[in-house]
Amino acid sequence: DTAVSQTPKYLVTQMGNDKSIKCEQNLGHDTMYWYKQDSKKFLKIMFSYNNKELIINETVPNRFSPKSPDKAHLNLHINSLELGDSAVYFCASSQMYGNYGYTFGSGTRLTVV
């Protein structure tokens, strides 16, 4: 009954590989997000989708491609992984309007070797 669930929790892969992280929310929210947390704990938004439509697309390399098959799912695909992609990636969801906070998933720790 986890509200925002991400898989996998840990991902270790070699440079140059392509990998995906999946996210699902069962809160009925209409907006989902991907955040990246670096080694200094800084959280930075990457993307957001509202009802399957891309709303926010920060300055992120185009090797990162989000996909939202429906409003309850937002997956993140990363091509040609680089060492600098190593971080913890968090999925979150919220309602778009009304100034509500996000509910975060537990994160995916990506390590590129």
Next chain:
Amino acid sequence: GESVGLHLPTLSVQEGDNSIINCAYSNSASDYFIWYKQESGKGPQFIIDIRSNMDKRQGQRVTVLLNKTVKHLSLQIAATQPGDSAVYFCAENNGAAGNKLTFGGGTRVLVKP
């Protein structure tokens, strides 16, 4: 540009004492602020929020103060407990950018028994 400034210091607190965590923000258009708590290996968890038409809001053992004049936000934790040990983030939302939350850098709170 918009930013929420919060260096990553470590606040050591004796169990039972009160904790105060501070945060400065630079976007005067922000109208909604949130404090999050992140425990090791977990995603950020909502603690308390405040809208810009308020200057104080209280929850269970936590109080958030907002000073719009100097663009300052603080979180007070009363009678700090070992379970309060975590990294705390403030976040701001200006409502115009797709419900985008901009996070500060975090403060680590260590509770000493």
